[in-house]
Amino acid sequence: xxxxxxxxILSAILFSIxxxxxxxxxxxxxxxxxxxxxLNAVNLSFVAFxxxxxxxxxxxxGQIFVFFVMVVAAAEAAVGLAIIIALFxxxxxxxxxQVDLMKL
Amino acid sequence: xxxxxxxxALLTLSAAxxxxxxxxxxxxxxxxxxxxxxxxxxxxxxxxxxxxxxxLLVYVGAVAILIVFAILLTRGSEVSMRPGAxxxxxxxxxxxxxxxxxxxxxxxxxxxRMATTAVTPSNRVQEIxxxxxxxxxxxxxxxxxxxxxxxxxxxxxxxxxKSPAAQEGAETR
Numbered sequence: 001x002x003x004x005x006x007x008x009i010l011s012a013i014l015f016s017i018x019x020x021x022x023x024x025x026x027x028x029x030x031x032x033x034x035x036x037x038x039l040n041a042v043n044l045s046f047v048a049f050x051x052x053x054x055x056x057x058x059x060x061x062g063q064i065f066v067f068f069v070m071v072v073a074a075a076e077a078a079v080g081l082a083i084i085i086a087l088f089x090x091x092x093x094x095x096x097x098q099v100d101l102m103k104l
Numbered sequence: 105x106x107x108x109x110x111x112x113a114l115l116t117l118s119a120a121x122x123x124x125x126x127x128x129x130x131x132x133x134x135x136x137x138x139x140x141x142x143x144x145x146x147x148x149x150x151x152x153x154x155x156x157x158x159x160l161l162v163y164v165g166a167v168a169i170l171i172v173f174a175i176l177l178t179r180g181s182e183v184s185m186r187p188g189a190x191x192x193x194x195x196x197x198x199x200x201x202x203x204x205x206x207x208x209x210x211x212x213x214x215x216x217r218m219a220t221t222a223v224t225p226s227n228r229v230q231e232i233x234x235x236x237x238x239x240x241x242x243x244x245x246x247x248x249x250x251x252x253x254x255x256x257x258x259x260x261x262x263x264x265x266k267s268p269a270a271q272e273g274a275e276t277r
Contacts, residue, residue: 001219002109005210007150010113012206014120014139020199021124024192029129029175033136036167037120040143043155051150051220063232064240066155070162071247075254077167081174082261088178089264 007048014041028087028094032080039073108149116142129175137168150220154229 018038022031043066050062088094119139126132140163147156236244 002106004215004218004220006109006113007146007220008210008215009207010117010146012203012210013117015206016199016203017117017120017124019202020195023195023198025124027129029171029178030124030132033132033171034124036163036171037123037136037139040140040159040163043159044143044146047147047150047152047155048220049215050152052215052218054151055218060152060228060232060235063152063155064235066152067158067232067236068243068247070155070158071251074162074167075251077170078258079254079261081170082258084174085177085262094178 004048004052008045011041011045011048014038014044026095026097028084028096028099031096032077032084035080036073036077039069043069109146112142112145112149116146130172133168133171133175136171137164140164140168151228154232 018034021034046062046066123135144159
């Protein structure tokens with residue numbers, strides 16, 4: 001059987017890829033996709049822990065938590081993409097370096 | 105199970121790297137859909153049928169399509185400008201530092217010695233439904249409200265504002 005730590009390391013790698021792309025990329029849509037990737041990486045560790053916890057006392061709260069994370073991620077996706085479309089309509093650009101109105 | 109884990113992990117990792125590094129946005133979105141599918145397979149591998157299928161439905165079916173639609177609606181916005189060298193270096197360093205911290209935490213904890221168990225067929229989906237509607241019924245209602253509010257807000261945000269001429273026409277009518 002595969003140790004739990006393999007899944008957790010895979011989750012850590014995916015999360016780090018997301019963090020790196022979030023910081024390096026300049027396009028809002030790519031940044032948005034890296035956020036989704038990070039959320040999925042966290043979901044993976046929740047499911048791995050749910051499996052681990054299930055052996056001990058037959059609990060599966062991890063899976064229920066993943067369900068809630070998914071709903072929040074779906075809400076975030078809808079609002080985020082609506083903001084991106086509205087931004088593109090007014091600014092004609094999606095480069096984060098040119099959308100710095102709230103920067104000090 | 106080990107072979108399937110390795111295959112799914114490789115698929116997910118390569119798709120994630122492709123999604124974050126391809127030059128064309130639409131290719132990034134499609135690679136991201138592949139990564140979501142691989143993660144759904146890993147969830148099924150871990151015995152989480154409900155979450156794995158929800159992953160396929162919500163992420164591959166809805167979020168990826170939503171991203172593709174957003175890309176198509178913002179055509180001509182391809183930011184092909186290369187990131188500055190400083191930004192790329194500092195981003196990579198921060199990502200590596202995050203990975204080092206996470207890997208250290210995982211490898212030094214007692215969890216790393218535990219093995220996952222084989223999947224046994226069970227009526228786990230039914231148990232999840234019962235738990236959601238008994239123990240977690242208040243969070244469920246709250247999150248339903250949140251989702252409704254977010255979707256209405258998204259529609260209002262993305263609503264095309266009427267041009268002044270059209271608005272005057274509506275007023276005089």
